[in-house]
Amino acid sequence: MRRAVLAAALALALALVPPAAAAPRLVGVGFVAANARNYHQAHRRPSAIRLIVIHDIEGTFAGAISWFRNPRARASANYVVSRDGEAVQMVPDHDVAWHAGNGWVNDHSLGIEHEGYMGIAGIYTDAEYRASAQLVAALVSRYRIPVDRRHLIGHDQVPDPFHRGRFGGWAHHTDPGKTWNWTRYLGYVRDYLRGSEPPPPAFDVTIPGIELAARLRGTVLWDVETTGEVPDHMDFLVDGVVRTTARADPFELEWDTLAETNGRHVLTVHAVSATGRTADASAVVFVVNPPLPPTITGETVTDGQTASGTLHWEVTATGRIDRVEFLVDGLFRDVEFTPPYAFDWDTTEETPGPHTLTARVVGVNGKAASVTVTVTVAQPEP
Numbered sequence: 495m496r497r498a499v500l501a502a503a504l505a506l507a508l509a510l511v512p513p514a515a516a517a518p519r520l521v522g523v524g525f526v527a528a529n530a531r532n533y534h535q536a537h538r539r540p541s542a543i544r545l546i547v548i549h550d551i552e553g554t555f556a557g558a559i560s561w562f563r564n565p566r567a568r569a570s571a572n573y574v575v576s577r578d579g580e581a582v583q584m585v586p587d588h589d590v591a592w593h594a595g596n597g598w599v600n601d602h603s604l605g606i607e608h609e610g611y612m613g614i615a616g617i618y619t620d621a622e623y624r625a626s627a628q629l630v631a632a633l634v635s636r637y638r639i640p641v642d643r644r645h646l647i648g649h650d651q652v653p654d655p656f657h658r659g660r661f662g663g664w665a666h667h668t669d670p671g672k673t674w675n676w677t678r679y680l681g682y683v684r685d686y687l688r689g690s691e692p693p694p695p696a697f698d699v700t701i702p703g704i705e706l707a708a709r710l711r712g713t714v715l716w717d718v719e720t721t722g723e724v725p726d727h728m729d730f731l732v733d734g735v736v737r738t739t740a741r742a743d744p745f746e747l748e749w750d751t752l753a754e755t756n757g758r759h760v761l762t763v764h765a766v767s768a769t770g771r772t773a774d775a776s777a778v779v780f781v782v783n784p785p786l787p788p789t790i791t792g793e794t795v796t797d798g799q800t801a802s803g804t805l806h807w808e809v810t811a812t813g814r815i816d817r818v819e820f821l822v823d824g825l826f827r828d829v830e831f832t833p834p835y836a837f838d839w840d841t842t843e844e845t846p847g848p849h850t851l852t853a854r855v856v857g858v859n860g861k862a863a864s865v866t867v868t869v870t871v872a873q874p875e876p
Contacts, residue, residue: 520632523573524582528562532570534590538601543587543637545603546630547594548679549649550669554707555580555609568592571605573629577706579621581629587637594652595663604633609706612671614760616774620698623675627682627692634687641683643676697722699765699773710751711783716761717746718775723767731762751781787861788813795851797867801841805869807851808836814858821852841871 519525551558555576562570562584570591575581585591593605606626610617630646639645649667654660662668685692698721704714718728727741732754738747749761762776792810809818810833818835820828822844828837839851849871854864 519583520629522581523629524580526559526563526582526584528570528584528591529565529567531565532562532567533585533592534600536590536601537588538590540588540637542602543604544639544645545599546633546639546646547599547603547605547649547652548626548646548670548674549593549605549607549667550612550671550674551607551609552611552669553609557707558607558609559584571607573604573606575606575608575622575626575629577609577619577622579619579625581625587633594649595665595667596652596655598655599652599663606630608670610670611778612669613673614762614776614778615673616699616762616776617778618670618674619700619775620695623679623682624692627679628686630683631686634683641680641687643680646680646683648674695722695773697725697765697767697771697773699725699728699763699775701761701763701775701777704761704777704779706777708777708779709782710779711781712751714749714751715746716749717744718763718765720745720765720767720773723769723771726766726768728766729764731760731764733760734762752783752786754781756781756783785814785857785859785861787859788815788855788857788863790853790855790863790865793853793865793867795867795869798870799867800870800872801839802872802874803841805839805841806836807839807853808834809853809855809865811835811855811863813855816856816858819854819856821854823850824852842874844871846871846873 549571555574558574559582561567570585571593572585572587572591573581573583587604590600591605592600594600594603606629608618608622608626634641649669650662652661652663654662654664654666656664660666682692700719702719703717716730725745727739728745729736729739730747731737740746758778758780760776760778762774765773789812790809791812794806794808807820818830819826820837822839830836847870848868850866851869852864852866854862856862
């Protein structure tokens with residue numbers, strides 16, 4: 495009986511203890527709650543927050559939000575920032591987001607995810623740097639965190655908790671990568687701390703019409719916008735290879751995705767100003783063209799020819815081909831699955847006179863193309 499009374503008294507006492515006060519929401523930062531299974535509801539004191547960890551999503555802003563709301567993720571970040579300059583909070587500051595791969599760092603830090611893919615020049619935009627720096631300026635002011643590279647760190651600087659001398663947390667992440675401009679970023683943070691807007695870049699370029707991870711097909715207008723100095727020329731690169739150089743306004747390219755393989759591609763604009771300044775802008779996209787129907791481009795048999803003995807009958811075609819079928823007088827004679835698509839027709843086993851030959855090329859999508867010719871089998875020699 496006494497134990498039950500003590501338990502009830504303890505429960506009442508705990509219920510009366512107020513949780514740590516939630517920090518007020520930052521101006522201009524929305525809130526989208528991560529799933530409660532993806533972080534620790536710690537109600538830590540403000541003095542516990544000593545670090546800010548910068549991450550790269552390796553994907554899109556919307557994709558990160560969706561993943562952190564999924565209870566299977568078992569991961570989260572306090573904030574997510576987009577390339578357009580939008581910022582949302584997903585885990586309250588006083589709770590512990592699971593972002594660093596190191597328990598101690600998680601307990602003493604805030605994690606900020608950034609839309610993009612590491613290692614690609616120009617993937618992080620000026621709007622993204624500014625939105626993140628403005629957010630960090632408010633956080634370091636609130637929690638009295640020094641603005642230096644010991645307290646504002648990348649995920650790649652987080653120690654592996656299980657292996658001395660290794661970094662990136664226990665999974666050895668390497669984000670935000672070598673293309674994250676720490677000098678520019680910290681300069682923006684200090685400007686915002688002083689209450690001033692960072693000056694615009696002397697020369698900058700963006701790709702406004704193509705979203706990150708866009709799924710593209712057909713012909714796409716790839717246009718660019720510049721700010722600051724007057725542009726002199728721009729190189730348009732696909733997967734690091736220059737496709738064209740534009741030297742006059744409008745600086746754009748009609749990109750034929752049908753000439754590319756389906757899948758992931760990196761689009762980069764390397765802009766050069768009239769004074770020689772350079773700027774890069776990149777986007778990762780996915781080409782998703784449907785398979786083209788096959789096209790017959792040639793064959794070795796001509797309509798109306800005469801044949802005797804063995805006739806070599808070969809067809810060339812383009813497209814994603816599954817097989818080539820050969821028919822004589824509408825009857826199936828042979829099928830080839832790999833080039834060269836050829837059939838040796840023994841005319842000595844046919845009756846002399848005209849015969850209809852058909853080659854049918856079948857694509858992987860089931861669409862087909864065919865060609866039909868008439869060949870006359872000669873009378874055998876007496």
